[in-house]
Amino acid sequence: xxxxxxxxxxxxxxxxxxxxxxxxxxxxxxxxxxxxxxxxxxxxxxxxxxxxxxxxxxxxxxxxxxxxxxxxxxxxxxxxxxxxxxxxxxxxxxxxxxxxxxxxxxxxxxxxxxxxxxxxx
Numbered sequence: 001x002x003x004x005x006x007x008x009x010x011x012x013x014x015x016x017x018x019x020x021x022x023x024x025x026x027x028x029x030x031x032x033x034x035x036x037x038x039x040x041x042x043x044x045x046x047x048x049x050x051x052x053x054x055x056x057x058x059x060x061x062x063x064x065x066x067x068x069x070x071x072x073x074x075x076x077x078x079x080x081x082x083x084x085x086x087x088x089x090x091x092x093x094x095x096x097x098x099x100x101x102x103x104x105x106x107x108x109x110x111x112x113x114x115x116x117x118x119x120x121x
Contacts, residue, residue, distance in 0.1 A: 003048035005114065007031040008064055009080070010056050014103075018051060021107050022114065034059060038067055047072040049117055051101070054081035062089070065096040076117040080105075 005027050009015040015031050022029045032041050034056035050068050054061035065077045077096055079085075082103040093100075099113055 002028050003046045004028040004030055005118075006042060006045075006047050006050040006052075006068070006075075008034060008050060008056070008061075009053040010034040011053070014053070018110065021110060025111055025114075027114070027118075034064075038064065039071065042068070042071060047075040049076045049078070049114065051078045051080055051114075054079050054083070054085060062093075062096060069096060078113055078117065 005022055007015055007018045007022070007029060008031070009018070010033055012033070015033065019029045019031050030041065030045065032038060034053070047068065050065070052061040052064050052068075056064065061079045061081070065079070068075050068077065076098045078099045078101050079093075079097050080101045080103055084100075084102065098117055101109070101113055
């Protein structure tokens with residue numbers, strides 16, 4: 001089965017826009033709104049990369065990152081937010097988060113981050 005990118009955002013417009021951009025760029029993408037059971041959505045899928053909104057209903061992006069790393073240890077994680085997390089929160093990142101993408105971002109910035117992590121840089 002071909003590796004996939006997971007897009008996690010509770011805002012439907014943002015989630016759909018990111019999914020559309022990545023699909024048009026040739027990536028296999030699934031999305032999650034933060035409400036359903038994450039494990040049920042991603043079970044058995046070869047996740048290579050996840051773009052995770054930092055602020056989700058009931059969970060933080062770091063909690064989602066932890067769950068994804070348990071399920072798919074090789075999955076690369078990009079946290080996205082319009083607010084830069086404080087230094088105390090960032091101390092938890094080294095083992096979980098590969099990059100931070102500040103919202104709003106351009107299509108070019110999104111693709112650059114995704115392609116760099118997809119290729120293993």
